[in-house]
């Protein structure tokens with residue numbers, strides 16, 4: 336048996352697919368938002384959640400692409416319940432507009448999958464003048480989660496079912512800047528380092544889930560927040576970076592890449608599987624609890640990031 340199919344405590348391995356890890360799970364009556372649902376892991380997550388009966392709201396920045404994906408899924412699963420809504424995570428105004436529109440529809444919310452991500456190749460600023468990787472991968476999701484939390488809490492109370500927040504991070508989080516998050520120079524072009532900025536934002540995804548867990552536990556709310564590394568999958572985010580592909584080749588890691596079906600497995604496991612009930616503030620790889628870097632487990636860093644993100648988003652708790 337290869338290392339790829341070696342099962343962990345959950346009974347699943349790197350070779351398990353999203354369909355396999357959600358086999359026979361009934362998602363009818365649940366509503367999920369999936370960000371970045373137009374390609375790669377987000378698309379497959381949306382498809383498999385819909386296959387299990389979940390009402391999926393695909394949050395996409397490109398409505399045409401979103402509607403095409405919806406049509407494709409409906410061809411395969413005619414009774415799927417899917418909505419497409421516009422969300423550009425690199426714009427705080429767009430995040431606020433999305434959350435207000437979602438609320439106005441009166442939808443419940445059981446599962447929030449913070450999946451969308453970019454790996455910028457040069458220093459760029461978002462519409463709110465924040466470095467683009469940090470703005471898209473962390474800050475947009477931070478605000479989105481805060482704005483949707485009341486709806487999630489209400490759904491949890493009314494449905495008597497645990498709410499779940501799933502942050503798609505990356506193993507790259509362990510290679511962030513030495514200080515973890517560069518609070519004092521997030522927008523400093525002269526100190527920007529291409530891949531480090533992505534790695535920093537992926538560290539932020541884990542710290543976000545951990546501090547959120549602490550707060551939800553303090554409030555005794557039945558909503559969990561976990562983070563994950565999906566594996567290495569040749570999706571658009573990787574295809575756009577020749578250097579990353581060469582790096583994988585040189586290290587012999589190309590043969591270790593997952594299919595998209597395998598790449599969406601841990602996300603779908605965390606969103607739906609009964610094994611994960613009550614588990615929060617953990618980091619998962621291949622559907623099993625794993626150990627993130629010591630920076631990712633630093634509670635003070637997580638608290639500092641929370642306060643920093645609150646101030647950048649002007650969000651009042």
Ligand SMILES: NC(=O)c1ccc[n+]([C@@H]2O[C@H](COP(=O)([O-])OP(=O)(O)OC[C@H]3O[C@@H](n4cnc5c(N)ncnc54)[C@H](OP(=O)(O)O)[C@@H]3O)[C@@H](O)[C@H]2O)c1
Pocket residue numbers: 370371372373374375376377394395396397400422423424425426450451452453471503504505506564565566567568569570571572573
């Ligand atoms: N692939 C890997 O090997 C790997 C490894 C570790 C972690 N991850 C993580 O997995 C997640 C999904 O990535 P993927 O591999 O599936 O890549 P992908 O195919 O490039 O998908 C990224 C998704 O994010 C969306 N997106 C980008 N910027 C956005 C914005 N400003 N607002 C809203 N949506 C936006 C994209 O929309 P458009 O279609 O409009 O561009 C796309 O739907 C990311 O968080 C990534 O960091 C991936």
